[in-house]
Amino acid sequence: MAKPQHPEAFVRWFRQVAPYVHAFRGRTFVVAFGGEMFAERSRFTSFVHDVNLLAALGIRLALVHGARPQIEAELKAKGVRSRYSQGLRITDEAALMAVKHAAGVLRVELEALLSQGLPSSPMAGAQIRVASGNFITARPIGVRRGTDFQFTGAVRKVDAAAMMRELDAGEVVLVPHIGYSPTGEVFNVAWEDVAENVAVALKADKLLMYTDRLPADRKGEVLAELTAREAEALVKKAGLTSQTAAAIEHAVRALAAGVGRAHLVTRRTPGALLLELFTHSGVGTMITADAVEKLRAARIEDVRGILALIEPLEADGTLVKRSRELLEAEIGNFLVVDHDGTIVGCAALYPFPDDKSGEFACLAVAEGYRDAGYGERLLKACEERAKALRLRRLFALTTHAHHWFLEQGFRAADVAALPSRRQALYNWRRGSKVFLKRL
Secondary structure, three states: OOOOOOOOHHHHHHHHHHHHHHHHHEEEEEEEHHHHHOHHHHHHHHHHHHHHHHOOOOOOOEEEEEOOHHHHHHHOOOOOOOOOEOEEEEEEEHHHHHHHHHHHHHHHHHHHHHHHHOOOOOOOOOOOEOOOOOOEEEEEEEEEEEEEOOEEEEEEOOOOOHHHHHHOOOOOOOOEEEOOOOOOOEEEOHHHHHHHHHHEEEEEEOEEEOOOOOEEEOOOOOOEEEHHHHHHHHHHOOOOOOOHHHHHHHHHHHOOOOOOOEEEOOOOOOOOOHHHHHHHOOOOOOEEEOEEEEEOOOHHHHHHHHHHHHHHHOOOOOOOOOOOOHHHHHHHHHEEEEEOOOOEEEEEEEEHHHHHHEEEEEEEEEOOOOOOHHHHHHHHHHHHHHHOOOOOOEEEEEEOHHHHHHHHOEEEOHHOOOHHHHHOOOOOOOEEEEEEEEO
Protein backbone atom coordinates (compact mmCIF):
# COMPACT_ATOMS: atom_id res chain seq x y z
CA MET A 1 0.00 0.00 0.00
CA ALA A 2 1.40 3.40 -0.98
CA LYS A 3 2.06 5.92 1.78
CA PRO A 4 -0.28 8.97 1.72
CA GLN A 5 1.44 12.06 0.32
CA HIS A 6 0.14 14.19 3.19
CA PRO A 7 -0.16 11.92 6.26
CA GLU A 8 -1.33 14.68 8.62
CA ALA A 9 -4.14 15.73 6.28
CA PHE A 10 -5.16 12.10 5.84
CA VAL A 11 -5.29 11.51 9.61
CA ARG A 12 -7.30 14.72 10.13
CA TRP A 13 -9.74 13.67 7.38
CA PHE A 14 -10.05 10.15 8.77
CA ARG A 15 -10.86 11.48 12.24
CA GLN A 16 -13.53 13.75 10.80
CA VAL A 17 -15.14 10.83 8.98
CA ALA A 18 -15.03 8.43 11.96
CA PRO A 19 -18.11 9.84 13.79
CA TYR A 20 -20.24 9.29 10.69
CA VAL A 21 -18.99 5.72 10.36
CA HIS A 22 -20.06 5.02 13.95
CA ALA A 23 -23.40 6.81 13.53
CA PHE A 24 -24.36 5.06 10.27
CA ARG A 25 -23.47 1.46 11.13
CA GLY A 26 -26.66 -0.64 11.27
CA ARG A 27 -28.80 2.19 9.84
CA THR A 28 -31.13 1.72 6.88
CA PHE A 29 -30.61 3.90 3.81
CA VAL A 30 -32.69 3.88 0.64
CA VAL A 31 -30.72 5.08 -2.41
CA ALA A 32 -32.85 5.87 -5.46
CA PHE A 33 -31.91 6.88 -8.99
CA GLY A 34 -33.34 7.05 -12.48
CA GLY A 35 -32.17 5.22 -15.57
CA GLU A 36 -30.00 8.23 -16.47
CA MET A 37 -27.45 6.93 -13.94
CA PHE A 38 -26.66 4.02 -16.29
CA ALA A 39 -25.81 6.29 -19.22
CA GLU A 40 -22.11 6.76 -18.39
CA ARG A 41 -20.63 3.36 -17.63
CA SER A 42 -17.49 4.62 -15.86
CA ARG A 43 -19.41 7.02 -13.62
CA PHE A 44 -22.01 4.40 -12.81
CA THR A 45 -19.29 1.88 -11.97
CA SER A 46 -17.80 4.41 -9.52
CA PHE A 47 -21.24 4.86 -7.97
CA VAL A 48 -21.57 1.09 -7.47
CA HIS A 49 -18.12 1.07 -5.82
CA ASP A 50 -19.41 3.70 -3.39
CA VAL A 51 -22.48 1.57 -2.69
CA ASN A 52 -20.17 -1.33 -1.95
CA LEU A 53 -18.23 0.82 0.51
CA LEU A 54 -21.44 1.77 2.35
CA ALA A 55 -22.41 -1.89 2.60
CA ALA A 56 -18.92 -2.74 3.91
CA LEU A 57 -19.40 -0.14 6.64
CA GLY A 58 -22.45 -2.00 7.93
CA ILE A 59 -25.12 0.24 6.38
CA ARG A 60 -28.32 -1.59 5.39
CA LEU A 61 -29.06 -0.63 1.78
CA ALA A 62 -32.09 -0.73 -0.49
CA LEU A 63 -31.45 0.44 -4.05
CA VAL A 64 -34.42 1.69 -6.07
CA HIS A 65 -33.94 2.36 -9.78
CA GLY A 66 -35.88 3.60 -12.77
CA ALA A 67 -35.41 3.08 -16.52
CA ARG A 68 -37.02 5.98 -18.39
CA PRO A 69 -34.21 6.59 -20.94
CA GLN A 70 -33.87 2.86 -21.61
CA ILE A 71 -37.63 2.53 -22.19
CA GLU A 72 -37.54 5.53 -24.52
CA ALA A 73 -34.65 4.04 -26.49
CA GLU A 74 -36.36 0.68 -26.91
CA LEU A 75 -39.64 2.21 -28.05
CA LYS A 76 -37.81 4.44 -30.52
CA ALA A 77 -35.91 1.44 -31.91
CA LYS A 78 -39.24 -0.27 -32.54
CA GLY A 79 -40.74 2.83 -34.12
CA VAL A 80 -43.25 3.27 -31.28
CA ARG A 81 -44.00 6.78 -30.11
CA SER A 82 -43.91 7.46 -26.36
CA ARG A 83 -47.04 9.02 -24.97
CA TYR A 84 -47.27 11.18 -21.88
CA SER A 85 -50.05 13.00 -20.08
CA GLN A 86 -50.00 15.08 -16.92
CA GLY A 87 -46.31 14.29 -16.49
CA LEU A 88 -46.78 10.49 -16.56
CA ARG A 89 -46.11 7.85 -19.18
CA ILE A 90 -49.16 6.20 -20.70
CA THR A 91 -48.06 2.56 -20.55
CA ASP A 92 -49.87 0.61 -23.24
CA GLU A 93 -48.99 -2.99 -24.10
CA ALA A 94 -46.09 -2.01 -26.38
CA ALA A 95 -44.66 0.29 -23.72
CA LEU A 96 -45.13 -2.40 -21.06
CA MET A 97 -42.97 -4.82 -23.06
CA ALA A 98 -40.24 -2.18 -23.19
CA VAL A 99 -40.63 -1.61 -19.43
CA LYS A 100 -40.21 -5.32 -18.68
CA HIS A 101 -37.20 -5.63 -20.92
CA ALA A 102 -35.47 -2.53 -19.56
CA ALA A 103 -36.09 -3.54 -15.95
CA GLY A 104 -34.68 -7.01 -16.58
CA VAL A 105 -31.55 -5.76 -18.35
CA LEU A 106 -30.80 -3.14 -15.69
CA ARG A 107 -31.31 -5.64 -12.90
CA VAL A 108 -28.76 -7.99 -14.43
CA GLU A 109 -26.27 -5.16 -14.98
CA LEU A 110 -26.63 -3.94 -11.40
CA GLU A 111 -26.23 -7.41 -9.97
CA ALA A 112 -23.14 -7.97 -12.13
CA LEU A 113 -21.50 -4.72 -11.00
CA LEU A 114 -22.30 -5.38 -7.35
CA SER A 115 -20.85 -8.87 -7.65
CA GLN A 116 -17.47 -7.97 -9.13
CA GLY A 117 -14.39 -8.20 -6.92
CA LEU A 118 -11.49 -6.93 -9.03
CA PRO A 119 -8.20 -6.83 -7.06
CA SER A 120 -7.25 -3.39 -8.39
CA SER A 121 -10.61 -1.75 -7.66
CA PRO A 122 -12.55 -0.57 -4.58
CA MET A 123 -14.55 -3.81 -4.97
CA ALA A 124 -11.53 -5.94 -4.07
CA GLY A 125 -12.62 -8.65 -1.65
CA ALA A 126 -16.27 -7.63 -1.93
CA GLN A 127 -18.81 -10.29 -1.08
CA ILE A 128 -22.04 -8.38 -1.57
CA ARG A 129 -25.14 -10.48 -2.06
CA VAL A 130 -28.03 -8.88 -3.91
CA ALA A 131 -31.68 -9.68 -3.31
CA SER A 132 -34.51 -8.70 -5.63
CA GLY A 133 -38.09 -9.83 -5.95
CA ASN A 134 -41.76 -8.96 -6.06
CA PHE A 135 -41.62 -6.60 -3.09
CA ILE A 136 -44.01 -4.04 -4.60
CA THR A 137 -47.76 -4.53 -4.94
CA ALA A 138 -49.18 -1.94 -7.32
CA ARG A 139 -52.52 -0.73 -8.54
CA PRO A 140 -53.43 0.97 -11.81
CA ILE A 141 -53.75 4.73 -11.56
CA GLY A 142 -56.67 4.36 -13.94
CA VAL A 143 -58.35 7.19 -15.83
CA ARG A 144 -57.36 10.73 -14.90
CA ARG A 145 -58.92 13.77 -16.55
CA GLY A 146 -60.17 11.59 -19.37
CA THR A 147 -56.85 9.80 -20.02
CA ASP A 148 -56.54 6.06 -19.48
CA PHE A 149 -53.00 5.35 -18.26
CA GLN A 150 -53.48 1.58 -18.76
CA PHE A 151 -50.46 -0.21 -17.21
CA THR A 152 -49.06 2.83 -15.42
CA GLY A 153 -49.42 2.14 -11.71
CA ALA A 154 -48.86 3.44 -8.22
CA VAL A 155 -47.54 1.65 -5.14
CA ARG A 156 -50.27 -0.01 -3.11
CA LYS A 157 -48.12 -1.97 -0.63
CA VAL A 158 -44.49 -2.77 0.14
CA ASP A 159 -43.54 -6.20 1.50
CA ALA A 160 -41.37 -4.69 4.23
CA ALA A 161 -41.10 -7.96 6.17
CA ALA A 162 -39.51 -9.75 3.21
CA MET A 163 -37.15 -6.87 2.57
CA MET A 164 -36.16 -6.72 6.24
CA ARG A 165 -35.25 -10.42 6.18
CA GLU A 166 -32.88 -9.78 3.30
CA LEU A 167 -31.37 -6.73 4.99
CA ASP A 168 -30.95 -8.66 8.25
CA ALA A 169 -29.03 -11.29 6.27
CA GLY A 170 -26.59 -8.60 5.09
CA GLU A 171 -27.88 -8.40 1.54
CA VAL A 172 -28.35 -5.29 -0.58
CA VAL A 173 -32.00 -5.17 -1.67
CA LEU A 174 -32.62 -4.16 -5.28
CA VAL A 175 -36.07 -2.74 -6.06
CA PRO A 176 -36.96 -1.94 -9.69
CA HIS A 177 -39.72 0.38 -10.90
CA ILE A 178 -42.09 -2.56 -11.36
CA GLY A 179 -45.16 -3.43 -9.32
CA TYR A 180 -47.42 -6.48 -9.40
CA SER A 181 -51.11 -6.90 -8.72
CA PRO A 182 -52.64 -9.83 -6.79
CA THR A 183 -54.16 -10.96 -10.10
CA GLY A 184 -50.74 -11.20 -11.79
CA GLU A 185 -50.72 -7.96 -13.77
CA VAL A 186 -47.50 -5.95 -14.14
CA PHE A 187 -47.43 -2.18 -13.73
CA ASN A 188 -44.88 0.49 -14.61
CA VAL A 189 -44.38 2.63 -11.49
CA ALA A 190 -42.45 5.89 -11.12
CA TRP A 191 -39.16 5.15 -9.33
CA GLU A 192 -39.72 8.19 -7.08
CA ASP A 193 -43.02 6.67 -5.91
CA VAL A 194 -41.30 3.34 -5.21
CA ALA A 195 -38.46 5.08 -3.34
CA GLU A 196 -40.84 7.02 -1.10
CA ASN A 197 -42.90 3.96 -0.19
CA VAL A 198 -39.91 1.68 0.36
CA ALA A 199 -38.28 4.26 2.66
CA VAL A 200 -41.49 4.63 4.68
CA ALA A 201 -42.10 0.86 4.89
CA LEU A 202 -38.53 0.20 6.07
CA LYS A 203 -38.63 3.16 8.50
CA ALA A 204 -35.44 4.27 6.77
CA ASP A 205 -33.02 6.62 8.47
CA LYS A 206 -32.18 8.27 5.15
CA LEU A 207 -33.68 8.50 1.68
CA LEU A 208 -31.11 9.60 -0.91
CA MET A 209 -32.43 10.52 -4.35
CA TYR A 210 -30.36 11.34 -7.42
CA THR A 211 -31.67 14.12 -9.63
CA ASP A 212 -30.52 16.15 -12.61
CA ARG A 213 -30.23 19.50 -10.84
CA LEU A 214 -30.22 20.63 -7.23
CA PRO A 215 -32.38 23.48 -5.90
CA ALA A 216 -30.45 26.74 -5.72
CA ASP A 217 -30.87 30.30 -4.46
CA ARG A 218 -30.99 33.43 -6.62
CA LYS A 219 -27.19 33.51 -6.83
CA GLY A 220 -27.10 29.97 -8.14
CA GLU A 221 -25.71 28.55 -4.89
CA VAL A 222 -27.00 25.09 -3.99
CA LEU A 223 -29.44 25.13 -1.07
CA ALA A 224 -27.65 22.79 1.34
CA GLU A 225 -30.54 22.46 3.78
CA LEU A 226 -34.30 22.83 3.61
CA THR A 227 -37.10 22.08 6.00
CA ALA A 228 -40.03 20.15 4.58
CA ARG A 229 -42.11 23.33 4.62
CA GLU A 230 -39.42 25.29 2.74
CA ALA A 231 -39.09 22.47 0.21
CA GLU A 232 -42.87 22.43 -0.43
CA ALA A 233 -42.85 26.18 -0.99
CA LEU A 234 -39.96 25.82 -3.42
CA VAL A 235 -41.86 23.29 -5.55
CA LYS A 236 -44.70 25.79 -5.99
CA LYS A 237 -42.32 28.31 -7.55
CA ALA A 238 -41.06 28.07 -11.12
CA GLY A 239 -37.45 27.17 -11.78
CA LEU A 240 -37.09 23.54 -10.74
CA THR A 241 -36.75 20.77 -13.30
CA SER A 242 -39.63 18.30 -13.37
CA GLN A 243 -37.35 15.55 -12.02
CA THR A 244 -36.16 17.68 -9.08
CA ALA A 245 -39.70 18.81 -8.28
CA ALA A 246 -40.92 15.19 -8.29
CA ALA A 247 -38.03 14.07 -6.08
CA ILE A 248 -38.78 16.84 -3.56
CA GLU A 249 -42.50 16.04 -3.47
CA HIS A 250 -41.86 12.37 -2.73
CA ALA A 251 -39.09 13.17 -0.24
CA VAL A 252 -41.37 15.52 1.71
CA ARG A 253 -44.09 12.87 1.89
CA ALA A 254 -41.55 10.32 3.13
CA LEU A 255 -40.44 12.70 5.89
CA ALA A 256 -44.05 13.29 6.93
CA ALA A 257 -44.44 9.51 7.27
CA GLY A 258 -41.44 9.15 9.58
CA VAL A 259 -38.31 8.82 7.41
CA GLY A 260 -35.39 10.44 9.24
CA ARG A 261 -33.73 12.54 6.54
CA ALA A 262 -34.00 13.02 2.79
CA HIS A 263 -31.08 14.04 0.60
CA LEU A 264 -31.01 15.17 -3.02
CA VAL A 265 -27.73 14.68 -4.85
CA THR A 266 -26.83 15.19 -8.47
CA ARG A 267 -25.43 12.42 -10.62
CA ARG A 268 -23.08 14.97 -12.23
CA THR A 269 -20.94 15.17 -9.07
CA PRO A 270 -18.42 12.30 -8.83
CA GLY A 271 -18.56 10.62 -5.43
CA ALA A 272 -21.70 12.58 -4.48
CA LEU A 273 -23.01 9.76 -2.29
CA LEU A 274 -19.91 9.68 -0.07
CA LEU A 275 -19.43 13.45 -0.03
CA GLU A 276 -23.03 14.04 1.02
CA LEU A 277 -22.93 11.45 3.80
CA PHE A 278 -19.43 11.84 5.21
CA THR A 279 -18.67 15.58 5.12
CA HIS A 280 -20.11 18.33 7.31
CA SER A 281 -21.19 20.56 4.46
CA GLY A 282 -22.17 17.82 1.98
CA VAL A 283 -22.64 18.42 -1.76
CA GLY A 284 -26.40 18.08 -2.08
CA THR A 285 -29.59 19.31 -0.44
CA MET A 286 -30.70 17.79 2.85
CA ILE A 287 -34.41 18.03 3.61
CA THR A 288 -35.59 17.60 7.20
CA ALA A 289 -38.99 17.54 8.87
CA ASP A 290 -37.84 20.34 11.19
CA ALA A 291 -34.88 22.69 11.24
CA VAL A 292 -31.67 20.67 11.46
CA GLU A 293 -29.88 23.39 13.35
CA LYS A 294 -30.78 24.45 16.88
CA LEU A 295 -29.36 27.00 19.28
CA ARG A 296 -30.10 25.58 22.73
CA ALA A 297 -28.93 25.25 26.31
CA ALA A 298 -26.02 22.86 26.67
CA ARG A 299 -26.47 19.44 28.26
CA ILE A 300 -23.97 17.24 30.05
CA GLU A 301 -23.74 14.96 26.99
CA ASP A 302 -22.49 17.98 24.98
CA VAL A 303 -19.26 18.21 26.99
CA ARG A 304 -17.27 16.07 24.57
CA GLY A 305 -18.43 18.14 21.60
CA ILE A 306 -17.62 21.41 23.36
CA LEU A 307 -14.16 20.17 24.30
CA ALA A 308 -13.46 19.19 20.69
CA LEU A 309 -14.52 22.69 19.65
CA ILE A 310 -12.46 24.68 22.17
CA GLU A 311 -9.29 22.58 22.42
CA PRO A 312 -7.69 24.02 19.22
CA LEU A 313 -8.44 27.55 20.48
CA GLU A 314 -6.96 26.72 23.87
CA ALA A 315 -3.84 25.37 22.16
CA ASP A 316 -3.19 28.64 20.26
CA GLY A 317 -3.97 30.80 23.30
CA THR A 318 -7.28 32.23 22.09
CA LEU A 319 -9.19 30.67 25.01
CA VAL A 320 -8.21 29.86 28.58
CA LYS A 321 -7.85 26.12 29.11
CA ARG A 322 -10.79 24.39 30.82
CA SER A 323 -10.63 20.88 32.22
CA ARG A 324 -13.40 18.39 31.52
CA GLU A 325 -14.34 18.45 35.21
CA LEU A 326 -14.66 22.25 35.20
CA LEU A 327 -16.70 22.19 32.01
CA GLU A 328 -19.05 19.57 33.45
CA ALA A 329 -19.51 21.68 36.59
CA GLU A 330 -20.22 24.84 34.54
CA ILE A 331 -22.31 23.27 31.75
CA GLY A 332 -25.42 25.16 32.90
CA ASN A 333 -23.78 28.42 31.81
CA PHE A 334 -23.29 27.26 28.21
CA LEU A 335 -25.31 27.59 25.03
CA VAL A 336 -24.52 25.52 21.93
CA VAL A 337 -25.34 25.47 18.24
CA ASP A 338 -26.34 21.89 17.44
CA HIS A 339 -26.11 21.09 13.73
CA ASP A 340 -27.76 17.71 13.15
CA GLY A 341 -26.25 16.26 16.33
CA THR A 342 -22.82 17.91 15.96
CA ILE A 343 -21.79 20.83 18.18
CA VAL A 344 -20.53 23.55 15.84
CA GLY A 345 -20.65 26.55 18.18
CA CYS A 346 -20.67 27.37 21.88
CA ALA A 347 -20.57 30.30 24.28
CA ALA A 348 -21.11 30.81 28.00
CA LEU A 349 -22.69 33.44 30.25
CA TYR A 350 -21.29 33.64 33.79
CA PRO A 351 -23.58 35.81 35.95
CA PHE A 352 -22.33 38.19 38.65
CA PRO A 353 -25.71 39.12 40.11
CA ASP A 354 -24.33 41.33 42.92
CA ASP A 355 -22.83 43.62 40.28
CA LYS A 356 -25.74 43.25 37.82
CA SER A 357 -23.13 41.98 35.34
CA GLY A 358 -22.45 38.90 33.26
CA GLU A 359 -19.35 37.61 31.53
CA PHE A 360 -19.67 36.52 27.91
CA ALA A 361 -17.00 33.84 27.55
CA CYS A 362 -15.72 30.76 25.74
CA LEU A 363 -17.07 31.73 22.32
CA ALA A 364 -16.00 29.11 19.77
CA VAL A 365 -17.26 28.22 16.30
CA ALA A 366 -16.11 25.23 14.25
CA GLU A 367 -13.91 25.86 11.24
CA GLY A 368 -16.06 25.94 8.14
CA TYR A 369 -18.96 27.61 10.00
CA ARG A 370 -17.25 30.84 11.00
CA ASP A 371 -18.84 33.01 8.33
CA ALA A 372 -22.38 31.83 9.08
CA GLY A 373 -23.17 34.33 11.85
CA TYR A 374 -23.08 31.79 14.69
CA GLY A 375 -20.97 34.04 16.91
CA GLU A 376 -23.51 36.84 16.60
CA ARG A 377 -26.41 34.47 17.30
CA LEU A 378 -24.71 33.05 20.40
CA LEU A 379 -24.00 36.57 21.68
CA LYS A 380 -27.62 37.61 21.16
CA ALA A 381 -28.85 34.49 22.97
CA CYS A 382 -26.51 35.21 25.90
CA GLU A 383 -27.76 38.80 25.98
CA GLU A 384 -31.35 37.56 26.17
CA ARG A 385 -30.40 35.19 28.97
CA ALA A 386 -28.66 38.06 30.80
CA LYS A 387 -31.72 40.29 30.49
CA ALA A 388 -33.90 37.50 31.90
CA LEU A 389 -31.55 37.46 34.91
CA ARG A 390 -31.98 41.26 35.18
CA LEU A 391 -28.34 41.93 34.47
CA ARG A 392 -27.51 45.39 33.16
CA ARG A 393 -24.24 44.84 31.33
CA LEU A 394 -22.05 42.25 29.71
CA PHE A 395 -18.29 42.15 29.81
CA ALA A 396 -15.81 40.04 27.87
CA LEU A 397 -12.08 39.41 27.99
CA THR A 398 -10.18 38.64 24.79
CA THR A 399 -6.67 38.49 23.38
CA HIS A 400 -7.60 37.98 19.74
CA ALA A 401 -11.09 39.29 18.92
CA HIS A 402 -10.90 43.01 19.73
CA HIS A 403 -12.50 44.20 16.49
CA TRP A 404 -15.33 41.67 16.62
CA PHE A 405 -16.43 42.88 20.06
CA LEU A 406 -16.30 46.51 18.94
CA GLU A 407 -18.49 45.59 15.94
CA GLN A 408 -21.02 44.01 18.32
CA GLY A 409 -21.47 47.21 20.33
CA PHE A 410 -18.93 46.63 23.10
CA ARG A 411 -16.49 49.37 24.17
CA ALA A 412 -12.98 49.04 25.51
CA ALA A 413 -12.66 49.34 29.30
CA ASP A 414 -10.12 48.99 32.11
CA VAL A 415 -9.68 45.97 34.36
CA ALA A 416 -11.04 48.14 37.18
CA ALA A 417 -14.44 48.08 35.46
CA LEU A 418 -14.77 44.33 36.14
CA PRO A 419 -16.71 43.04 39.16
CA SER A 420 -14.40 42.72 42.16
CA ARG A 421 -14.68 38.91 42.16
CA ARG A 422 -13.66 38.81 38.50
CA GLN A 423 -10.81 41.27 39.05
CA ALA A 424 -9.35 38.89 41.62
CA LEU A 425 -9.20 36.16 38.94
CA TYR A 426 -7.71 38.37 36.21
CA ASN A 427 -4.54 36.89 34.65
CA TRP A 428 -2.13 39.81 34.27
CA ARG A 429 0.39 37.66 32.41
CA ARG A 430 -2.22 36.84 29.77
CA GLY A 431 -3.07 40.53 29.44
CA SER A 432 -6.58 40.15 28.02
CA LYS A 433 -8.39 43.25 26.79
CA VAL A 434 -11.62 44.12 28.60
CA PHE A 435 -14.81 45.08 26.75
CA LEU A 436 -18.16 46.22 28.15
CA LYS A 437 -21.68 46.46 26.72
CA ARG A 438 -24.78 47.97 28.30
CA LEU A 439 -27.95 45.93 27.96
